[in-house]
Amino acid sequence: xxxxxxxxxxxxxxxxxxRLSCAASGRTLRMYAMGWFRQAPGKERExxxxxxxxxxxxxxxxxxxxxxxxxxxxxxNTVYLQMNSLKPEDTAVYYCAADFQGRIGERRxxxxxxWGQGTQVTVSS
Numbered sequence: 001x002x003x004x005x006x007x008x009x010x011x012x013x014x015x016x017x018x019r020l021s022c023a024a025s026g027r028t029l030r031m032y033a034m035g036w037f038r039q040a041p042g043k044e045r046e047x048x049x050x051x052x053x054x055x056x057x058x059x060x061x062x063x064x065x066x067x068x069x070x071x072x073x074x075x076x077n078t079v080y081l082q083m084n085s086l087k088p089e090d091t092a093v094y095y096c097a098a099d100f101q102g103r104i105g106e107r108r109x110x111x112x113x114x115w116g117q118g119t120q121v122t123v124s125s
Contacts, residue, residue, distance in 0.1 A: 001026050001027065001114070002025070002026045002029070002032065002114050003024065003025045003026045003114075004024055004096050004097070004114055004115065004116035005022070005023050005024075005025075005116055005117070006020060006022050006094065006095065006096050006116040006118060006119040007020070007021050007023070007119060008020040008021050008119060009093075009094060009119030009121045010120075010122070011122045011123075012086055012121075012122070012123055012124070013123070013124050014087055014088055014124065014125050016086050016123070017082070017083060017084045017085075017086065018121060019080055019081070020036070020080065020094055020096075020119060020121070021078055021079070021080055022034070022036075022078060022079040022080070022081075022096030022116055023078050024077045024079075024098070025077070028074070028077060029077045029078070029079065030053055030054075030074040031053070031102070032053065032098035032099055032100055032102065032113075032114075033050065033051065033053055033098075033099040033101070033102045033103055033104065033106065034051045034070070034072060034096060034097070034098055034099070035047065035048075035049065035050040035096070035097045035106070035107075035112055036048040036049045036050075036070060036079075036081045036095070036096055036097075037094070037096075037097060037112075038090075038092035038093065038121075039095070039118075040091060040092040045095070045109050046061065047108075047109070048060070048061055048064055048068065048094070049061070049068055049069075049081060050070065050104075050106060051071070051072055052102070052104045053102045055071065055072045055074075057104050057105075058070055058071075059104075059105050059107070061107075063089075064083075067083065067086075068081060068083050068084070069081070069084075070082075079096055081094065083121070086121075086123045087123060088123045088124065088125045089123075090121060090123050092120075093118040093119065093120050093121075094118060094119055094120075094121050095117075095118045096115070096116045097109070097113075097114065097115045097116070098112060098113060098114040098115075099111055099112045099113060100113045100114075
């Protein structure tokens with residue numbers, strides 16, 4: 001089993017940047033494909049970005065493509081989400097998640113086995 005803890009959220013003005021981190025304990029993250037999801041008030045949780053076990057394959061929601069970058073440092077057992085050119089519609093609680101089966105391109109939240117507690121990102125206009 002793996003435990004995930006997100007950090008790096010906060011309040012930022014539109015156009016600004018934040019970097020979220022997802023630190024793992026319990027197992028090495030190299031065993032998992034990783035994903036970032038977000039959930040805004042009154043909305044369903046949605047896929048944001050995903051990353052293969054090696055980090056060689058990345059995939060993004062159309063709404064964040066070109067602005068967000070997912071990466072991993074397996075030596076540090078940490079996954080990152082660099083968010084640039086933030087917009088008010090990016091406001092949400094952001095969650096990282098781990099997929100033990102290591103599926104590439106997986107965007108369904110139900111496919112992920114472990115989740116962090118979330119970190120709030122608020123973008124003001």
